Amino acid sequence: MTKKTKQSLLGLLLVLPSFLVLTFVVIVPIVLAINESFRNEAGQYSLEHYIYLFTDKVSVGNIIFTIKITLISVVLSLLISYIMAVYLRFSSGVIVKWIQKLYMIPMFIPSVIASYGIINMYGNHGWLSRILLLFGSEALPKIIFDYKGLILANLWFNIPFTTMLLSSALAGIPNAVIESAKDVGASRVQLFLKFIVPLSYRTMLVAVTFIFMGIIGGFTAPYLIGPNSPQVLGVAMQQIFSVYQETQLASANAVFMFVLCSLMGYFYIRTMIKDDKSH
């Protein structure tokens, strides 16, 4: 054996475990689930579960609810994270230092614990309403067991990571660029739209993809905090699968979620490739 063939064999050997894991843990189950979703109760191929998914009142309600929650959460987390990242990048002082130390904490808190924390904070007789009571106000809107609580939880889970990603992108923008733009008289808004956004927009796309996929497949927080109806797709799917035990319908549900995420992935990859070519 020559050295080269030995090396390529070693390479294959090293790739093999991850390839096998990927095949049997990811690819095979996906193929099986897709196959399962097209079968009816008698085992024949049919579209009945997809027809149910997109025509049934409750099911359509769940889909619209999930997409709404996801889009609102993505936009809000991105907005807040961007503002925070820009502030952290271009300001200095004690507050900035403290925020930099604190903003990542939510990433290290398990979602179950965070969800119960949110319930205790914003619930009907939670901390917030007790504090408001001291100031004589009793009118706290219903946050827990409602879509508002769900969005709040999504923000809690997603802002730290997004801010971290965007901060690292903004750190890559040289001060010289900003300063020279300022010198020729660029306003703050121009500075943001013409320089900061274009220079960090690939990272932004990565962030959007991550937030979108994380929220659309979310289970723990929606299960504990969300309303009884409509449900997000993850909760509905769990109910269909383990309570009603309708495997095929649950698979159809899963395939639909998979398609939504793939669409997101497709746009992400397409822009990445386009960008690479133009560089």
Add this chain to the structure above:
Amino acid sequence: MSSSRNKKRLSVALASVLALSALAGCSSASQPTSGGAGTAGAGKDEFSFYFTGSLNVKELWETLVPTFEKQNPSIKVKLVHIESGAGGQSTLDRLIAAKQAGQKSGNIDLYEAGLSDVTKGIKEDLWGAVETQKIPNLAKVDDGFLKDLKNMAIPYRASAVILAYNSAKVKTPPKTANELYDWIRNNPGRFAYNDPSTGGAGDSFVQTAIYNFLPPEAMRNSDPGMMSQWDKGFALLKELKPFMYQKGVFPKKNQGTLDLLANGEVDMIPAWSDMTLEQLNKKLLPDTVKMTQIDPAFTGGPTYLMVPKLTEHADSVNKFLDFVLSPEAQTVIVKKMFGYPGIKWSEMPQELRDQFKDVAGGYRQFNLGDLGKEIQKRWQREVAGE
């Protein structure tokens, strides 16, 4: 030089991975299959006891079995715990397969399960009848329960859904189902039941609300034709929804409503007797929480012990069953699991009878088969979804 060193490192790493996986393979393979007579040394008779359930069931048996083994040094009980929802069905399948293959009872000598497994097993003729001559303490069990199942299964403990309420706020708790519904209407926002697909307490509230309108025979009817008679019950549930906690919030899991009761968000909930008693005991619920049963009662049911007909360790198993039904072991069940005892209350110590007097009234047992799922589906659509 460096490449050979790297290779050595790699091979060491590979070898350790292989060794680890081999070890893991061995241990996982040896656990479920090695039960039974194979390892019984020095004249000890070992039998395998398969049981399902949550952690509290496992803890119960881990408390009871050492006591039994101390009293009977010649018998060893091998406990095989099957997580709830993770393959209770497969134990039954194993018994059927072993019987068909002529392999006796497939090393399963005692099995604990709920009613549906008992009746499935009776249909397959899997269980052996239990007799008072061999198990003297069987006389302490209510005869009617045993006869219902042709002496094939021993109801050794039970739990039921009851009404838990805050006695500081509710002076006179409702005594009947209709009084309960009136109380809910008169006290908007102070009652909650959990999403029925996430826990038995809410499920019981929904099922009884529907079946109180139907004749008692319907409770044991799993014919899909019954579904057309549910309308009145669902109309009631829909009518009650605006009077629920926050005008229609149904928390997830049995614990969800208990949490609301604990922090005073609501004053009354349907809850499992064993969960409520355990949490009262651990001071997770305030002392003012009391329990009562209404008429007609909420649902509940026993958990059964069955002896496979073809077991080879019948004598040891009978001795163990006699121990489980002794007032001593039953007291452990009541104190540790906060369940109802399997033997008659009159056989239990006075002190425990006093503690349980509010809820000892009983429960109703439903056997709806797959209709239970249909109720949950319709509830999600019509009650939660409105």
